Amino acid sequence: MGAMMASITSELLFFLPFILLALLTFYTTTVAQCHGARRWRPTKKKRPNLPPGAPGWPFVGETFGYLRPHPATSVGRFMEQHVARYGKIYRSSLFGERTVVSADAGLNRYILQNEGRLFECSYPRSIGGILGKWSMLVLVGDAHREMRAISLNFLSSVRLRAVLLPEVERHILLVLRSWPPSGGGACFSAQHEAKKFTFNLMARNIMSMDPGEEETERLRLEYITFMKGVVSAPLNFPGTAYWKALKSRASILGVIERKMEDRLQKMSKENSSVEEDDLLGWALKQSNLSKEQILDLLLSLLFAGHETSSMALALAIFFLEGCPKAVQELREEHLEIARRQRLRGASRLSWEDYKEMVFTQCVINETLRLGNVVRFLHRKVIRDVHYNGYDIPKGWKILPVLAAVHLDSSLYEDPNQFNPWRWKSNAPSSFMPYGGGPRLCAGSELAKLEIAIFLHHLVLNFRWELAEPDQAFVYPFVDFPKGLPIRVQRIASEHSVLTNESTAM
Ligand code: HEM
Ligand SMILES: *[C@@H]1O[C@H](CO)[C@@H](O)[C@H](O)[C@H]1NC(C)=O
Ligand SMILES: *[C@@H]1O[C@H](CO)[C@@H](O)[C@H](O)[C@H]1NC(C)=O
Ligand SMILES: *[C@@H]1O[C@H](CO)[C@@H](O)[C@H](O)[C@H]1NC(C)=O
Ligand SMILES: *[C@@H]1O[C@H](CO)[C@@H](O)[C@H](O)[C@H]1NC(C)=O
Numbered sequence: 001m002g003a004m005m006a007s008i009t010s011e012l013l014f015f016l017p018f019i020l021l022a023l024l025t026f027y028t029t030t031v032a033q034c035h036g037a038r039r040w041r042p043t044k045k046k047r048p049n050l051p052p053g054a055p056g057w058p059f060v061g062e063t064f065g066y067l068r069p070h071p072a073t074s075v076g077r078f079m080e081q082h083v084a085r086y087g088k089i090y091r092s093s094l095f096g097e098r099t100v101v102s103a104d105a106g107l108n109r110y111i112l113q114n115e116g117r118l119f120e121c122s123y124p125r126s127i128g129g130i131l132g133k134w135s136m137l138v139l140v141g142d143a144h145r146e147m148r149a150i151s152l153n154f155l156s157s158v159r160l161r162a163v164l165l166p167e168v169e170r171h172i173l174l175v176l177r178s179w180p181p182s183g184g185g186a187c188f189s190a191q192h193e194a195k196k197f198t199f200n201l202m203a204r205n206i207m208s209m210d211p212g213e214e215e216t217e218r219l220r221l222e223y224i225t226f227m228k229g230v231v232s233a234p235l236n237f238p239g240t241a242y243w244k245a246l247k248s249r250a251s252i253l254g255v256i257e258r259k260m261e262d263r264l265q266k267m268s269k270e271n272s273s274v275e276e277d278d279l280l281g282w283a284l285k286q287s288n289l290s291k292e293q294i295l296d297l298l299l300s301l302l303f304a305g306h307e308t309s310s311m312a313l314a315l316a317i318f319f320l321e322g323c324p325k326a327v328q329e330l331r332e333e334h335l336e337i338a339r340r341q342r343l344r345g346a347s348r349l350s351w352e353d354y355k356e357m358v359f360t361q362c363v364i365n366e367t368l369r370l371g372n373v374v375r376f377l378h379r380k381v382i383r384d385v386h387y388n389g390y391d392i393p394k395g396w397k398i399l400p401v402l403a404a405v406h407l408d409s410s411l412y413e414d415p416n417q418f419n420p421w422r423w424k425s426n427a428p429s430s431f432m433p434y435g436g437g438p439r440l441c442a443g444s445e446l447a448k449l450e451i452a453i454f455l456h457h458l459v460l461n462f463r464w465e466l467a468e469p470d471q472a473f474v475y476p477f478v479d480f481p482k483g484l485p486i487r488v489q490r491i492a493s494e495h496s497v498l499t500n501e502s503t504a505m
Helices: 006-033 063-067 076-084 104-112 126-130 142-154 155-178 190-207 213-229 242-267 277-284 291-321 322-343 352-357 358-371 403-404 422-424 444-460
Strands: 089-094 097-102 117-120 187-189 379-381 385-387 389-391 397-400 463-465 484-492
Touching: 063 089, 076 089, 097 104, 104 397, 104 403, 117 322, 126 242, 126 291, 142 277, 142 291, 155 190, 155 352, 155 444, 187 190, 190 213, 190 277, 190 291, 190 444, 213 242, 213 291, 242 277, 242 291, 277 291, 291 322, 291 358, 291 444, 291 463, 322 358, 322 444, 352 444, 358 379, 358 403, 358 422, 358 444
Parallel strands: 097 397
Antiparallel strands: 089 097, 117 379, 187 484, 379 397, 385 389, 463 484
16 A cells, blocks of 8 residues: 555656646746736635645645655655644645645544545545556445455454464465575575565465466566556556556456456366365355456455565564664564473464564564554545644545654654564554554454564574665655665574474475
């Protein structure tokens, strides 16, 4: 989701010359003639008390300032200056629309909780073009509820324990076993490894595609092209990233469709006892979704479940590298868990083991608070709203900026410091990395599980350091410009499951 917001950036960059031209024409033909005309005056109705702010330039408004890249652990200069000048709720003109920006914890919660009543999810149209019109991220109302119910079933706590936990661990071991065995100085991209892990996990659980197989690899590469299109201008002619992405979308859908037909064939045979417990099987069995709906559902879950959690994982690896004390405390927690596991004679982590990862959860929360994988959400005002003395008119866009709240010094002490210990006291209600209300992230429990189990095996088996300085930036999707290059060293450990070939899968 972080990524999709970026689409508008390049969209606007492309249109800029035209916009400037239009502006010039507009000025010379209209404004110049009207010079000296009286200011527009509101008629009968009382003038609404809009939040303060400036409209910026015609057409583009303040979009460029808003989207200017900045380090992920900060809110960026635009936000700082606007909040200092206008307060935490201000109006602006962004993405060609009149917009209210909210850096206010209370208003953000109010927006998310009133989804469908006062506000409605409203992502740019280009997103629908790429993810599909049945994608959960663009659907609203009943259609959204139905798709969401299927996803929630797929990600239920029962399945999380019984199916997803062992799957997550298996995919983590596959990735970690491929890392260089000793500190020979080999350096590689941690972000790339994190993406490989989450992609393989999702491909496996969505449609039973196994990592390493040619078809899976092809799909993964196709998916990278696809992603580039999601973050580019929606210009559909040969050669553009958007055009390539639409072609990628078509070939990804082709793969999914083939899988679907194979499955339907299998299911129609009498002895269909070899049912596959994946999302595809579920979607086919449990509902009467159309083929098109199933394709978009699978594609959007692949998207939602892959980009965000891999970025969160990369950020955790990054923050921990700069905080040896936290690594030490993590290692102690996980050594204790590994010890007990050994006493039990188990070779795999259990749900009870996972529940013991208490400090790890603090590290995860702190990573999401400081790194803010999803910076802000897109919403539309569907009914006139009155909030804290401000009038927010129907038809405007409204952006709850989650990151601005998480980095607010009146809510978090030393907000730019990575300090997992702050989570040892109660979590503040202003913390909403997964959104909230009826669209609360469907995969948050899976995301936490992925990061916790990854950290378990990481701290037990490796030391790591940055091979080159790198830092996460907001483009506005979060990304490490160099891919977070790290160098690792294996820790000789009696608890290591990496070197024990007899436990290999
Ligand atoms: C750390 C990782 C993650 C973060 C920070 C995150 C964040 C979010 C946020 C903020 C939303 C709300 C979007 C909106 O309201 O407009 C969302 C929605 C969603 N996320 Fe996540 N997410 C993460 C991981 C995942 C994973 C692993 C999955 C699936 C396997 C997933 C599936 C979804 C789905 C399906 C939705 C749409 C929910 C709906 O519209 O009802 N997410 N996520
Ligand atoms: C059912 O499965 C068995 C082997 O498991 C196979 O020999 C047989 O041909 C299958 N029957 C049908 C109708 O596919
Ligand atoms: C499924 O079928 C029922 C009854 O035919 C219908 O009411 C419902 O809208 C259908 N759902 C979808 C997603 O098509
Ligand atoms: C982490 O944040 C969640 C909210 O997303 C909260 O429910 C949980 O208690 C927090 N965990 C810790 C250890 O503070
Ligand atoms: C390696 O795996 C085998 C079989 O699962 C187990 O008996 C043995 O204790 C393991 N060794 C280590 C060092 O974990």
